[in-house]
Amino acid sequence: MIDLYFWITDNGYKARQMIEETGLAHNLKPVELPKREQFSPEFMKISPGHKIPALVDDDGPGGAAVTLFESGAILKYLAEKSGGGLYPDDPAERVIVDQWLFYGSATFTTHAQQLGLFTLRFPEDVPQAKKHYADQYRDMCGIFDRRLADSEYLAGDEYTIADIAVYPDVHVHKSYGIGIDEWTNLRRWHDAIRARPAALRAWGPY
Numbered sequence: 001m002i003d004l005y006f007w008i009t010d011n012g013y014k015a016r017q018m019i020e021e022t023g024l025a026h027n028l029k030p031v032e033l034p035k036r037e038q039f040s041p042e043f044m045k046i047s048p049g050h051k052i053p054a055l056v057d058d059d060g061p062g063g064a065a066v067t068l069f070e071s072g073a074i075l076k077y078l079a080e081k082s083g084g085g086l087y088p089d090d091p092a093e094r095v096i097v098d099q100w101l102f103y104g105s106a107t108f109t110t111h112a113q114q115l116g117l118f119t120l121r122f123p124e125d126v127p128q129a130k131k132h133y134a135d136q137y138r139d140m141c142g143i144f145d146r147r148l149a150d151s152e153y154l155a156g157d158e159y160t161i162a163d164i165a166v167y168p169d170v171h172v173h174k175s176y177g178i179g180i181d182e183w184t185n186l187r188r189w190h191d192a193i194r195a196r197p198a199a200l201r202a203w204g205p206y
């Protein structure tokens with residue numbers, strides 16, 4: 001059984017959306033960040049950087065228990081464990097998935113989080129920072145839109161873990177004060193993912 005350590009944040013939803021897609025049996029373990037539960041010694045044995053998402057699988061590779069943090073690593077792990085097709089076997093297709101997966105995890109979400117920080121949580125109004133990160137976010141929406149003009153999903157014709165790595169920070173665009181209707185391909189991609197049964201379950205009650 002998999003224990004998935006989660007909170008209602010962009011990275012948390014990536015892992016939850018993925019595990020819903022796979023259908024793998026799991027326990028959802030909320031880690032309430034506002035209560036600083038991520039700093040508990042028990043949780044930090046699993047995620048030493050005190051970040052969700054994380055997981056513990058008592059039936060990991062070779063049958064041994066495994067602990068794992070970092071959303072991108074979790075998406076790859078769950079895809080390979082489930083064999084459900086969200087991460088292709090073909091090496092040529094994998095490099096495309098990896099490219100957009102890492103772009104989503106390392107570049108897009110990292111900037112979107114800073115936009116969220118300065119828009120929603122920072123105690124002072126810092127207009128330059130808000131503008132800088134809003135410009136970055138909009139630039140990346142344009143990058144996704146141009147990619148999605150040529151391809152149904154980010155890595156090609158099929159929905160993959162690369163899409164799951166990007167979707168949450170597009171889905172919460174309104175909370176960042178940004179509309180996405182001007183990017184028609186991104187809007188089409190977003191609405192198709194939003195309608196997936198696994199996504200509806202993942203963004204529902206926990």
Ligand SMILES: N[C@@H](CCC(=O)N[C@@H](CS)C(=O)NCC(=O)O)C(=O)O
Pocket residue numbers: 009010011012033038049050051052053069070071072105
């Ligand atoms: N690169 C990491 C980022 C994870 C991350 O930023 N997690 C945030 C919530 S979205 C967190 O747990 N923050 C709590 C903390 O840093 O104490 C990933 O992709 O999993």
